Amino acid sequence: MSETTETGVLRTAVQVDGRTASCLTVEQDGPAVLLLLHGTYWSRVWLPVLGRLAEAGLRPLAVDLPGLGRSGGELTLETATVPALADWVARFASALNLSGPIAVAGHDIGGAVAQHLLVHGQLEVSRLALVNSVLYDSWPAPHVARFRGSEVVADDVLAARREAVTAALTSAATEQRIADYLDPWTDSRVRRSWMALAGAADSRYTLDLVPALKRSATPKLLIWGEEDDFEKVEYAERFASEIPRTTLIRIPEAGHIPTENAPGQIARALIDFFTA
Template sequence: MTRFVSALNLSGPIALAGHDIGGAIAQYLLARNRLDVSRFALVNSVLYDSWPAPHVAQFRGGGAGEGVLAARRQAITRVLAGVATESLIADYVDPWTDERVRRSWAALAGAADNRYTLDLVPALQRSTTPKLLIWGEDDLHETVEYAERFASEMPRTTLIRIRNADHIPMENAPDHIGRALADFFTA
């Protein structure tokens, strides 16, 4: 799966965005005042106690072999759904063919603990930074209910729901998401 943390305008206050685990890192940076963040966006991010998702937790005891590669391929194929082509699936799965990547991911799965994201909630509730959530409504693990809860509990938060999109909505509606992020970050 794709994960990202992006920061724009590094010479002053920055616009910060994150997806998946990258979203958890972005939340940490905002909540702990590690950066001067002017605008904050999350796309199908880890929130609250959504981490580790069941498809990650199953590898907590190790086991970074071919089982991880097969599980990643299956997950990518599912989340890309209507836009999945063999080429696109291969683009997402290719890094996982490296044993080092699989071992690194298994170590991450082994250390997964939702207390880290839950500990950020009070600081995020105090944050007045404008926030945008963009969410694929069909995500089975980072469900839209997490985004709805976040939008209702965190000040200055707007939620944009992407219909017929799963965990990587950037593949389902790239123009819509790109426009929403650009409008939000330049407002």
């Protein structure tokens, strides 16, 4: 099934584990697949750069993790861990018959999943980009951690998501854009999945990867909105200094979702990196 969005980007879907896995892409058959992973938000974070990536010859696929965004299913504490999500992403790639080296980019907790894919080899990752990703012990952020193991009502989740999205968008925070980002959380199933993702958030999943990342020869790119109050740029600076073959690009006056603040600059950085 497929649907064209108002921007000309396609929303399409495949079946993974008997459930619908939804993704944003651009209609083309280019061989250079770029898999784009989100974290506590959804595929909407990649929408501003998809068209530019496609124009450069890349085939971007921004997938919604199970139970989140427009994908079916529902996450549990067991299926929302970073290793479990990495396994699911590998099954998603298999459902699309993606083979050979795949370029991967991750935002937020999606960056932890991307790092896990690189280290543990569920996919053959050719190049890795991380955009305001969780690193080391930088997560879970306090606004996420406070929901772990707590009994919360739906309005609490929606209010917290509105506050987080507004802060993450910084200068790009219009009422329409905030509403776009919040739309999936009007579904109680998605709210429960997000709660599971919050409950399963654990920095040991990234800390455990550091020794292998220090041995990795895979090219890596960090793109960072400098005004991020959730994932501080200091973590990116540390990663760039400790992990080989890593380049850091800083985006001034951008927050946790810098694709909304500087889509042209970020698309160009991704294009230069993934077509090198």
